[in-house]
Amino acid sequence: MxxxxxxxxxxxxxxxxxxxxxxxxxxxxxxxxxxxxxxxxxxxxxxxxxxxxxxxxxxxxxxxxxxxxxxxxxxxxxxxxxxxxxxxxxxxxxxxxxxxxxxxxxxxxxxxxxxxxxxxxxxxxERYNPALQSMRARLEAGELGDVFQVATRRQGPFPHRIADVGVVKDLATHDLDLTAFVTGSDYRTVSARTTNKSGRPHEDLVTILGDLDSGVIANHLVNWLSPLKERVSIVTGDLGCFVADTLTADLTFFANGSTRTQWDAVSAFRGVSEGDMTRYAIAKREPLxxxxxxxxxxxxxxxxxxxVTLRQGLRAVVVAEAVLESARTGQTVPAV
Missing domain, CATH: 3.40.50.720 (NAD(P)-binding Rossmann-like Domain)
Structure with missing residues (x-):
């Protein structure tokens, strides 16, 4: 037509x-x-x-x-x-x-x-996914307070069109880039483990633990071995957590139900409890x-x-290669 x-x-x-x-x-x-x-x-x-x-x-x-x-x-x-x-x-x-x-x-x-x-x-x-764009804006506005952790799960069946790189460079680069995007912070070190279960030349599963410059801890589970397709990013802070599902472009906030105190002597962090849950109504235009x-x-x-500039794209490749080096050596390596 x-x-x-x-x-x-x-x-x-x-x-x-x-x-x-x-x-x-x-x-x-x-x-x-x-x-x-x-x-x-x-x-x-x-x-x-x-x-x-x-x-x-x-x-x-x-x-x-x-x-x-x-x-x-x-x-x-x-x-x-x-x-x-x-x-x-x-x-x-x-x-x-x-x-x-x-x-x-x-x-x-x-x-x-x-x-x-x-x-x-x-x-x-993923930087153009409405759930992640809304999450980033809310993080910048301080709606989560201090950010502690970013955790992502990106898994599903093997895409037969991919033959020249493994799951780290093809799929995990999404998570490496979106974590830097939503937090405004870069990776300092990474530790990773990979497996190859499908008989192809490249890795098809990776778990990654990263330290960011801001002190935030990141962990990513990425694979081509699951019949369950997941694209979930969870950011946890002292006021609760955001959960972004980028398959549906839904963003949900789970509030920390603990009452915050202004009394300095007893204001040290003492744990959380279940609070209100809010799913935001956001415009959902196609990211592409x-x-x-x-x-x-x-x-x-x-x-x-x-x-997304070429410098930002290069940075994702640098961190991905650090992930692969960590998996090869079994060591925590600098992401530089």
Missing amino acids: ADTAKTPGLRVGLIGLGAMGRHHARVLRALDGVELVAAADPVGDVHDALGGIPLVPDVEQLLEHRLDYAVVVCPTAHHEPVGLALAEAGVPALIEKPLAHDVAAATRLLEAFESRGLVAAVGHI TVEHEAFRDAVEGKPNASI
Whole structure:
């Protein structure tokens, strides 16, 4: 079906039409102010996502379409060569997470775009989930008081489309990035354990314990081995806890029922009890659409466009590699 009732504008190219690329194509075709002019994928449009939009086999031919920016959704191992080709051509890019397969490649991408003054971002889509955005705003407003812990669970069946990285770089990078996002704090050290139970080359389960610069403790359970699909983030503080379910974009607050005292002599923390529970009514727009709107606005030079920078994307890869090093050595390692 042809795209209607939208304002064309920036000329956009898409690299990759797989399971995630088809959703990027859908959003771009409907996004006001942009025109998806062509896509590149050597396998073809297997999901029939383009609806007649030109398809080429590689990024070199895609660049012939005079792009204002590109969206990179190919396998992680190809992010570096594709991204470098775009940077060399002076084309801004939104690159799916993780930014690259290792720190060296991610650093080269960062330098390539920054040295040319090009807008570039990483598709850490959880930052655009309405539950996490609401949680972050409430944490910044002090609604939880002092934050003690961030705990996440991200598990489900193995996605057969993933073959070039393991669960740490493909899936746990969501949790590593969103924890830094909602707390405004970075990882200092990590300790991790991994397993490989499915017979594939990479790890398919990881547990992570991290210390943040702010003193917050983070722990993450991530795997591709569970028939139960979960995407839950819990932040606990001295006034209660927030629970964000990013599958449903629900945010719930569980209040600490203990009465706070202003008497200094007895105001030391003495424990909690069950208090009120509140599920917030929040607007639930598709995170992928919000992400694309933010990048479009950044390319247009609009102020306050909320993108995930390549430096932030690089940071997630750095912490992910520290996680893998900890799992290999059995030691707690610096996340630097």
